[in-house]
Amino acid sequence: MIRGLPVPSGPLGPDPSAAHAKFAHFGSGGEVFSAQLPLVAFDVPADARFREIKQVLTDGVSGGWWHFEEGCATDPWWNAELSLECFPHCRRPSRAASSHQ
Template structure:
């Protein structure tokens, strides 16, 4: 009996949204995903701009004539949350995304940095994490001038923590 080979297909799923006033001018964001079926995939990275979706969520997409996969909706939530943290350049952390990661290290959170020019850290907060503790450090950092933050995707558990 031979081993069955599984192929994992990575695709980029594109999201379209209305740009926010005073924010980035982009109206699309592409997120890497693992294809599950003909029109579904699991999001594999943290969104910098798209709200309402988090790493691990399953999304449905439509493929256009150019072969681009456009998200049409979230099928299911993994229970993860997306938090975006921007260090305040004149604050005690300066423009350091590493300092942001260090402040959150106790929670073992993964994240990505947008760019050296704009050191926003997009953080994946897994289901079951210490939501109350994370919210406390986020609020402390905002109160003490370390950073600004926003919740790009929160679950009921997050909002109730």
């Protein structure tokens, strides 16, 4: 699961539908917390193109579109090769941090 919060002053604005549109072609489903807090939660399919999704996520951070965090993920997600530009945004949490989720 990926959680994202659109940057209201960013290029996509505060509308969560713009964030959903960036991930629709990956087959990601999701939901929005509320109009007042447009926190978006995406489910990433097990057969999705993880590297490409990670690149869109990090491009969004670099472009000021959103902030994100990786919630619950599988080893294939964590082991998907990352470009150097992806760090520090795509980093497996430490065991201590992940054991408290």
